[in-house]
Amino acid sequence: MPLGEVQALGSGALKKVVQDDVRALHGAVADATPMLGASLAQPLAALAALAVVDWRLLLAVLALVPAVAIGFSLVTRDYAAQRRAYDEANEAVNEAVVEFVQGMPVVRTFDDGTTSFARFSDRVEDFTRATEVWQRQGKTAGVLTRAAMTPLPTLVIILAVGTWLVSAGSMSVIDLVLATMLGTMPIESVVPLMYLSNFITDSRAGAVRINEILAIEPLPEPEAPQQPADGSVVFEDVVFSYGPGAGSGEGEPAGRRALDGVGLHIPDGTVCALVGASGSGKSTVARLIPRFWDVASGAVRVGGVDVRDMAPDVLLRHVGLVFQDPVLLNDTVAENIRLARPDASDDDVRAAARAAQADEFIRTELSHGYDTRVGERGSLLSGGQRQRITIARALLADSPLIVLDEATAFADPENEAAIQRALAELTRGRTVVVIAHRLGTIVDADQIVVLDHGKVAESGTHTTLLDAGGRYAALWRQHTKADGWGLGGRRPAAPATTDSSEVPA
Structure with a gap:
């Protein structure tokens, strides 16, 4: 699927x-x-x-x-209607249970019995009522x-x-x-x-x-799969909308065009930053590259090949994904890194961890080193540790094209520095597409693409876009204003030529 x-x-x-x-x-x-x-x-x-x-x-x-x-x-x-109501209520309870358990730290901190818990409680009561109505009838x-x-x-x-x-x-x-x-x-x-x-x-x-x-249509696979030549990315007049019940997670509603005639050209070995307001289409662009969906019209080309003409496993090995919320399996550190390449040796795994600035904390802070189990979704590790392990996984995959979703957005200063060094190693010599929320991290990008309501509003380097005085210049003014804010007053604004800490040139 x-x-x-x-x-x-x-x-x-x-x-x-x-x-x-x-x-x-x-x-x-x-x-x-x-x-x-x-x-x-x-x-x-x-x-x-x-x-x-x-x-x-x-x-x-x-x-x-x-x-x-x-x-x-x-x-x-009326069995069919009652059964449908029962199943829908049961499904809602299942969703609430998963959400409630995964959000337990927030629930424990803020719930007073009528707020966070109410969502779960209401689903259970709805399920009880559906059952009672069915039985009473x-x-x-x-x-x-x-x-x-x-x-x-x-x-x-x-x-x-x-x-x-x-x-x-x-x-x-x-x-x-x-x-x-x-x-x-x-x-x-x-x-x-x-x-x-x-x-x-x-x-x-x-x-x-x-x-x-x-019945959901699978992604059609090509009869004669082609191999990508490099890490370049091209969007050719791409139009895409989310289907019923779908959503990108960044504000695009189902039915509306999330991308409307988007054209991009990201040469091999360059850094391209995607910026724009929430709902502008940044995450949609990033997720169409590894073919999370197929476009309605136009084409997405990776390495000169339409992604629809590549075998799915080849495409996913060609594209490395590092998102804000790192996902780890309830397994050992080594196996979570080796997920990118199951046949990798222990030496390969450790080399990737060293490059990702993770080897030291794995050896010195974890009770069983690389054999330490990380817990469900990596719950036994800190956010920065989880992120560095996912970067090590991406390094082990050795993909020529990397997609970053502001990987340091929620890191503390110490972890952020380590993650930045890991990202510098990860992005060296590769094509990088980065979704940027903090504009100061992408001023040295080879290309900055500004998206607005699913269209490319403008593109260019940081300097040329500032000189143009368009949408990017307005975003930069908002960024510098927000960056100068602090408790008790304003801090000095960051200079416009701040070096890129997220994706080094």
């Missing part, structure tokens, strides 16, 4: 499909056939035997069938149906009719005793059939949701 579609689906929906719906479907495949066979064979055999004993008792027992059928239809009316009919399907009503009917037949001399006592033993078996077998029906309905609902995922 397109990586962008996976992100848009969300963790709650994917967790329910992968875990709950697949399990329901598996249960139906594994258990439905033998359960159905047993539930049908026993009542049919019992009814045939009862017909041999006395056909009139068979008719008496069958008189209960319409009552059970009517009750069952009342219990299951068929409660009375369900109770009467279950009562009719117990052995007692059938036994009463058989005894009443059988006693009358015995007293009339048209049936023996032995036949009546045999009829009472056989007569309750058909109705007892209907109960498992009801559970089986619910079982199959659950699995059918799961299958529908699984098919919704499978």
